[in-house]
Amino acid sequence: MSSYIPLILFTVLTNAAAQLMLKRGMSSFGSFDIAGDGIIATVFRVVFNPFVFAGLCTFVVSMASHLVVLSKVQISYAYPFLSLAYVVVAAYAYFAFHEDLSPSRIAGIGFIVIGTIFIAQS
Known part of the structure; x- marks a missing residue:
């Protein structure tokens, strides 16, 4: 099972990268006026934002690699590794988005x- 750790970590990193791209893309929108713009126009504006689109594509890559992992190792072994994406996202968000990283989060x-x-x- 340990021979699949690089692929598992690739899944984790692509998952975290997707989250970060989605955050970057959605931060450029502020609030939405779905009633004024219409839901279809709003969805298209969001999906075709370059960062959101890249994040969604990266999620597809992450999910594909996760499916390969699931075909090779036990889910009880592979799935907990995905929690490492939180570690990557929290650290990056602290430095790039200036989000809070309290002592309790660091302990977690x-x-x-x-x-x-x-x-x-x-």
């Missing part, structure tokens, strides 16, 4: 990392 991140290490060694 530490627990996620420790838990993932235990799972990887099982």
